[in-house]
Amino acid sequence: MQSETxxxxxxxxxxxxxxxxxxxxxxxxxxxxxxxxxETALAGNDLSTLPDFPAEIRAPTGTLAGVSGFQLHFSSAxxxxxxxxxDVLVAMNPAALKVNIGDLPMNGIxxxxxxxFTEQNIKKAEFTSNPxxxxxxxxxxxxxxxxxxxxxxxxxxxxxxxRAMMRSRNFFALGLTSWLFQRDIExxxxxxxxxxxxxxxxxxxxxxxxxxxxxxxxxxxxxxRTAYKVKPAAIAPGRYxxxxxxxxxxxxxxxxxQKAGRxxxxxxxxxxxxxxxxxxxxxxxxxxVYTFQAEDEIxxxxxxxxxxxxxxxxxxxxxxxxxxxxxxxxxxxxxxxLPLVIADIQRGGPSTGLPTKTEQADLLLAMYGRNSDSPxxxxxxxxxxxxxxxxxxxxxxxxxYMTPVFFLSDGYxxxxxxxxxxxxxxxxxxxxxxxxxxxVGYYPFLRDPETLSxxxxxxxxxxxxxxxxxxxxxxxxxxxxYAPMNHEQMxxxxxxKIAGIVREIPPTELNGPDEGDVxxxxxxxxxxxxxxxxxxxxxxxxxxAHAHIRYINPLPPDLPGILSRYRHVLVPELNMGQxxxxxxxxxxxxxxxxxKIQGQPFKVSEIVRKVSSLMEKK
Amino acid sequence: MSENAExxxxxxRKDFVSDQDVRWCPGCGDYSILAQVQRLMxxxxxxxxNIVFISGIGCSSRFPYYMNxxxxxxxxxRAPAIATGLKASRPDLTVWVVTGDGDGLSIGGNHLLHxxxxxxxxxxxxxxxxxxxxxxGQYSPTSERGKVTKSTPLGSIDYPLHPITVALGAExxxxxxxxxxxxxxxxxxLRRASEHKGTAFVExxxxxxxxxxxAFANITDKDQKADAQLVLEHGKPLLFGKNHDKGIxxxxxxxxxxxxxxxxxxxxxxxxDEQDPALAFLLSTLMPPTxxxxxxxxxxxxxxxxxxxxxxxxxxxxxxxxxxxLDALFNQGDTWDVAP
Numbered sequence: 001m002q003s004e005t006x007x008x009x010x011x012x013x014x015x016x017x018x019x020x021x022x023x024x025x026x027x028x029x030x031x032x033x034x035x036x037x038x039e040t041a042l043a044g045n046d047l048s049t050l051p052d053f054p055a056e057i058r059a060p061t062g063t064l065a066g067v068s069g070f071q072l073h074f075s076s077a078x079x080x081x082x083x084x085x086x087d088v089l090v091a092m093n094p095a096a097l098k099v100n101i102g103d104l105p106m107n108g109i110x111x112x113x114x115x116x117f118t119e120q121n122i123k124k125a126e127f128t129s130n131p132x133x134x135x136x137x138x139x140x141x142x143x144x145x146x147x148x149x150x151x152x153x154x155x156x157x158x159x160x161x162x163r164a165m166m167r168s169r170n171f172f173a174l175g176l177t178s179w180l181f182q183r184d185i186e187x188x189x190x191x192x193x194x195x196x197x198x199x200x201x202x203x204x205x206x207x208x209x210x211x212x213x214x215x216x217x218x219x220x221x222x223x224x225r226t227a228y229k230v231k232p233a234a235i236a237p238g239r240y241x242x243x244x245x246x247x248x249x250x251x252x253x254x255x256x257x258q259k260a261g262r263x264x265x266x267x268x269x270x271x272x273x274x275x276x277x278x279x280x281x282x283x284x285x286x287x288x289v290y291t292f293q294a295e296d297e298i299x300x301x302x303x304x305x306x307x308x309x310x311x312x313x314x315x316x317x318x319x320x321x322x323x324x325x326x327x328x329x330x331x332x333x334x335x336x337x338l339p340l341v342i343a344d345i346q347r348g349g350p351s352t353g354l355p356t357k358t359e360q361a362d363l364l365l366a367m368y369g370r371n372s373d374s375p376x377x378x379x380x381x382x383x384x385x386x387x388x389x390x391x392x393x394x395x396x397x398x399x400x401y402m403t404p405v406f407f408l409s410d411g412y413x414x415x416x417x418x419x420x421x422x423x424x425x426x427x428x429x430x431x432x433x434x435x436x437x438x439x440v441g442y443y444p445f446l447r448d449p450e451t452l453s454x455x456x457x458x459x460x461x462x463x464x465x466x467x468x469x470x471x472x473x474x475x476x477x478x479x480x481x482y483a484p485m486n487h488e489q490m491x492x493x494x495x496x497k498i499a500g501i502v503r504e505i506p507p508t509e510l511n512g513p514d515e516g517d518v519x520x521x522x523x524x525x526x527x528x529x530x531x532x533x534x535x536x537x538x539x540x541x542x543x544x545a546h547a548h549i550r551y552i553n554p555l556p557p558d559l560p561g562i563l564s565r566y567r568h569v570l571v572p573e574l575n576m577g578q579x580x581x582x583x584x585x586x587x588x589x590x591x592x593x594x595x596k597i598q599g600q601p602f603k604v605s606e607i608v609r610k611v612s613s614l615m616e617k618k
Numbered sequence: 619m620s621e622n623a624e625x626x627x628x629x630x631r632k633d634f635v636s637d638q639d640v641r642w643c644p645g646c647g648d649y650s651i652l653a654q655v656q657r658l659m660x661x662x663x664x665x666x667x668n669i670v671f672i673s674g675i676g677c678s679s680r681f682p683y684y685m686n687x688x689x690x691x692x693x694x695x696r697a698p699a700i701a702t703g704l705k706a707s708r709p710d711l712t713v714w715v716v717t718g719d720g721d722g723l724s725i726g727g728n729h730l731l732h733x734x735x736x737x738x739x740x741x742x743x744x745x746x747x748x749x750x751x752x753x754x755g756q757y758s759p760t761s762e763r764g765k766v767t768k769s770t771p772l773g774s775i776d777y778p779l780h781p782i783t784v785a786l787g788a789e790x791x792x793x794x795x796x797x798x799x800x801x802x803x804x805x806x807x808l809r810r811a812s813e814h815k816g817t818a819f820v821e822x823x824x825x826x827x828x829x830x831x832x833a834f835a836n837i838t839d840k841d842q843k844a845d846a847q848l849v850l851e852h853g854k855p856l857l858f859g860k861n862h863d864k865g866i867x868x869x870x871x872x873x874x875x876x877x878x879x880x881x882x883x884x885x886x887x888x889x890x891d892e893q894d895p896a897l898a899f900l901l902s903t904l905m906p907p908t909x910x911x912x913x914x915x916x917x918x919x920x921x922x923x924x925x926x927x928x929x930x931x932x933x934x935x936x937x938x939x940x941x942x943x944l945d946a947l948f949n950q951g952d953t954w955d956v957a958p
Contacts, residue, residue, distance in 0.1 A: 042954050187952050237958035241951055251948060258944055263932075265707045267699075285932045286939030287947065290707055292928075294699065295732040302696045302729070303703030306672070309690055310708040332693050422953065425944035459688040459704075459711050462667045467636070467683050469691025479638060480683065 009219070011182065012226045016075030018083030019177060021170075022100045023092030025068040026058050028170035033070025034417075035174055035191065039183035041242035041419055044232030045074040048528060049417045050082035050601065055272070055355040062124040067099040076231040080383075080528030082416065084603040088180075090173050092116065092147070094125035101137075110140045111176070113169065115148035143223055147172050147214075154213040155206055164203075168210040175214020182229045185215055236421060243420040245384035245413035246273070249343060250280035252391025254287050257313040259392075259431040260399060263288040265312040267303035269296055269322065272355040273411040274345040277317045297325035301342065305329055308338045309468075311435060311458035313395055315341040320349045320362045323369065330404050331370040334494065336468040337445075337454050339398035339405075342366075343391070346410040348599045357599025358412035360524050361575035366406040367553060367582070373491050375498040377401070378553040380408040382527035385420035387413060390550055396431045397504060401497060402453040408552075410574075412525045412601050439463030444478035452497035502557045512538060512545025515565035518611050521591065522548045523579050526572050526602055533607035544611055552579065555586060563589045568614045570594055572607055629660040636686040642677060647798035647824035648745065652684055654804045655714075655743075659687075662812055664712050671714045672701045674721040677752050677826075678745035681716040695726020698733035701740050706925045712812075715742040719760040720750050723779050727759075734788035736924040737816040743808075744781055744821050745798075749830035767829075782902040782916055785819040786895065792818040793898065793917040798825060799838055803849070803913060810915055816923045823911075837911045846906050850914030855887040858910050866909075873900050875909060892918040 019036070023029045030051055040047050050071040059066030073083035088109040091097040093116040104110060117132050131137055132144060151172045155165045178185045189208060196204035218224055243251075257264035266289070268278045282291040290312070294300035301316040308314035318326065323344050333340045346362045348354030366378050377397055381390035387409055398405040436442060436455035444466045445454045457464040466478060474481040475489050511534060512519075522530045527548050534546040547562055549555065563569050563583070569591040571580040577593035584591055594610045596602055634656040642648045659669065669687040673679035675694035682689030688711075692700050697715045705713045715733075722730045722744045733740060749767070750756040756769040760781065764773040785793045792814040796807040804822065811818035823834045837846045844860040856866035863878045865887035876882050891897055898917040905911055936942075 038952060042952055044954060044956065232956075235956055237956050239949065239953050239955050241949070241953040254947065255944055258942060263707060265703060267703055284947070285935035287942045288932065288936065290928060290932060292703065292706060295728055298696060299699035299702070299729055299732065302692075302699030303706070306690075306700035306703030306705075307707040308703075309700070310704045310711065312707040314703065328693050329696065336690075422948045425948070428944075459670045459708065460667055462665065465667055465686055465688050467638075467685075467689035467691065469683070469689075470693055471691065 009224070010226050011229050014228050014230050015077060016073065016079060017088065017181065017228065017230055018071065018073045018086045019088040019090070019181070020069055020071040020086035020100060020103075021090045021173065022067060022069040022096035023170070024061055024095065025054055025056065025066045026061065027068070027092045028167070029068045029070050029092070032170040032174040033072060035188045036177060036183065037072050037417055038187055038191075038242055039178060039185065040072065040074045040181075041240070042187055043183060045076065045230055046079050046233035046235055047072060047074040047242070047418060048079055048082045049073075050412065051415045052600075053356055062093055062095055062121050064095050064099055064125060067096050069096070069100060074230055076233050078233065078235070080531045081601070081604060084605050088177070090177060092169065092173065094121045094127060094131070097131060098125045098127060104140060106139050108140050109143065110137065111143045111145055111173070113147035114144040115146055145176065145217070145223065150213060150217060151210050154209050158202065158206060160202060160206060165206065168206045171207045171211040172214035172217075175211040175216075176218045179215045179218030180224060180227055182227055185211060235419070238421045240419045240421055242417050243385055243388075244276070244415060244417045245381070245387040245409055246276040246345070246415070247280055248385055248387035248420060249381075249391045249407070249409060249414075250277050250284070252388040253281070253313075253315055253341070253395060254284055254289060255388070255425065255428060256392040256395035256431050257289070258287060259428055260313060260395070260433040262433055263290060263312045265290045265292070265304055265307035265314050266317065267292045267294050267300040267307070267314070268317045269294050269300045271297070271319045271322050273347055273414045274317045274319050274322075274343065276414065277343065277345070297322040298329060301326040301329040301340070305333055305338060305340055308333075308340055309459070311456070313399070314339065315343065315395070317343040317345065319345050319347050319355075320365065321352065323362060323365055327370050330376065331372070331374050332470050333404040334370070334374045334376060335470050337402045337494075339395075339402055339456075341391075341394045341398050341405050341407055343394075343407040343409065345414045346408060348597075354599040356411065358410045358525065358601060359574050359597065359599065360408075360410055360526070361578065361597070362408065363523075363552065363575070363578040364581070366408060373495060375495050376404050376406055376553065377498055377501050377551075378406040378408060379550055380524040380552055381413060382524065382548050382550065384413050384416050384418045386527075388420065388423075392428065396429060397501060399431060399433050400453065401451055401501060402456060403498065408524060410525050435461065436464060437461055443476045444468065445473060445476055447493070452493060452500060499554050501551070502554045505551045505554075505556045508547050508549065508556045508558050508562060510545055510547050510562065511535075513543050516543030516545060517566065518542075518544045518568045518570055518614050519563065519566035520544065520546050520570050520572065520607065520611060521563070521579070521583065522546070522572055523550075523552055526574065529602035529604050529607055530572060532604040533611065536604065536608055537611055542611075542615060552582070555582070560587045563587055563591070568592070568617070570611060570614060572596075572602055572610070574601070629666060631656050631660060633666060634659045634686050636684050638683045640684050641680065643828050645827040646677070647747065647826070648678060648681070650798045650801060651743070651745065651804065651822055651824065652681065654801055654808060656685070658805055658808050658812070661809070662712075668710065669712045669714070670704060671716060672697045672704070673716040674726055675752070676718040676721045676750075678716055678718040678824075679721060695721050695724070696729060697721070698726065698729040698740065698742065702733055702736070702738045702924075705738055705740055706928050709739070709925045709929050713740050715740050717742065717744050719744065719746045719748060719758045719781070723759045723781060723784065731784070731788050734785055734790040734817050734819060737791050737921050739816055739923040739925050741811050741818045742820065744819070745824045746781055746821050747824045747826040747830055748778075748833050749826050751826050751829050755829035780902060781821040783899065785821075786898050786902055786917060790819045790917070791816040791919050791921050792915070794819070794915045795821045795823065795911075795913050797823045797834065797838055797913060800913070807914065810918070814918060816921055836906045846910050848904070848910035848912040850890050850901070850912050850916065852890055852892045852915065852918075855884050855889050857884065857887065873904065873909070892916070
């Protein structure tokens, strides 16, 4: 399927392309998108993805509520976002067209499955007339492809039921777009083989045939005049793989536990969009990983804390509603000073909110959502691949400081993918875990003078038998104490211990001039949109810089100095303004927010527009 | 905190007494339970450092502070979850859970249920005094209907849970009952529990002399207890009464009390079988005044414990993998190289 066979049609070069696959939630758009992404990654492009799907597993077929989409941005240069708008839209039915067509720019490429534009489907999609014939699509390059018919034709001698054949339609779309952008379909064929060949060889054969049919259709049918090519990106040398945020998070946790030489114990209750971490880790038991699917969120974190008491690396994974339930146990971990990582893969809220959509609105929950003074360190990854580093760091901090640590990812990072430069295990930082064994001079709350952390003395160690609990403890012995001054001393030392984590924070990376008009300060998944916007503005000569923080509690020690050197500080967040509150409260800086609460990541243009309007302000 | 770490063989009761003052109300039934547990521990031959007591919140949950072992006084109702995490990752430890009727059956009912059905190798002691003691006297999920307390001045309208029935419903593999003041019986039940592989659930009827004095007086009073207690023994007929002259037999699908004589002999009585789930269930519903309260082991069956199964899965996966290699893990799936 390689280049020697595609020479018939001219190939046009592009710097970057944004493609969106859209269809019914049963149409397999996520799968098509994922494999197009994998082919693209192997072609050496930089890339960024945005899966966007409904919470319902199968909403009624053909309706607007059931539309599922997958957007991929790939490029020959560094890119940071899945793209503001698609250059190419693949719409598998009228509903998918209706939901997505507003994002396609003038002259954009639109590929539709012609057979799906039946009267009934058109009505379900709430069109008043057939968009393929009423002229409403005239401003686009429309390719009406008989995806349904060609799929059925390719399989007509297989003896499969029509319904079974229809399930391969996504592979036609994938094959066609693979040709259009000159992707090698070999990796997808390999995947089909490994996934289906053993148990359902007829499905493997159907998917293989339809994938090739789609590819060959692009190449031979007189429909597409040109194919496109995006050259490999000039990215840093090394070995790469494509990775989602949740997969990177899982690897980060396993790597840190391995470095610590301790078993990893995950206590978790399934919740969107965090469940994939449970699935990933359940498959890594060979690395000393214990996964416990608990009866509820509370038991998930409770079991993780119990395992930590026994000397394992205890972690729990969840989303906002789960964090609400875990609060009391997190507080217990604060009080008994045991290491624990709480991975909150944030989603839209409040309450059940938007389970499959992204938001960054749990920051203040992580910061303050427990009774009394209960400081917990908070770390946030910036990109899907960065989830690896930050998950690793969360465990390092938790064990070094004997504290629960929040890891704040979100739905966009969790499901989004990008190339990950695979690190060498030997280059990863040390995670030092030493259990106390010497009974001489042992007190459960005798603190390390530098980190203020207490010794980790695990059951099974002779002579160190002791009791811990959620009641206030004596500063030294850990015995129950209600003494007034002891309580104040304990509250203050717990706070000082967490504040002392500043010594772990590397200098804040700044992209842009040391001083200037606007500093765009971000955290978490807004990294890509902010970085792209700031680069675009800098290219116009604007004095704009981007700082992105991974440590939110405590905040980086160099941050106040940085903030003071710009006329304006802008904090874009996918919430009503949470980091901006912390910044204003902490530093008395007149930072202003840019807030979006639509379940969708920022578009680059939204940030560019806001910064530009600030530049004009005196 | 411990200062001494002598050889396990030489341990005695005092070695399990912590240096903390016991702060239960004078006359509380918990004192007796603590004494029996501390007495039993040296007998088990388990090194003190390998024993962990985990509790939730409530009067009973102060228990770990008084045991000179490892201990974790956690949060309300969650002890079974915390203990599950510990035991699953550290099967070498002996883990006891101490809970009460409020902690275990109200706020923590869910966790108790799931620990029982998973058969985690935990010894769970539920002190049942049918009242909230630490919050000063509200009715609990085991309080009798109509009970007048501070929060139910007109009488409780809740129907109570029966802990043994709940445990049997969750298919717990070891279910037993004893009484705070029956020291010998309590010790024998605790010993059986400690020997069981899997979740051992023991309901201990316990008096709260401050907020629910005489909670089980109709079962424990010296002059009537022979008629009010049915001591269960595997393979023995269900006999009770001062003169062993009463028994339990089947009448259709129900149990009935019969007096021996007049044509009724021991051969007519039910014989206790710890492996018969239907019998255990029927027995769990018996209560005075119509019936004696059964004490002893209702059910004891073998089933592989959760923690052992979890450990086996991990060990099998480790053996299959060989030496863990992070680099191999990182490079799984499709990778590509970018040349310098």
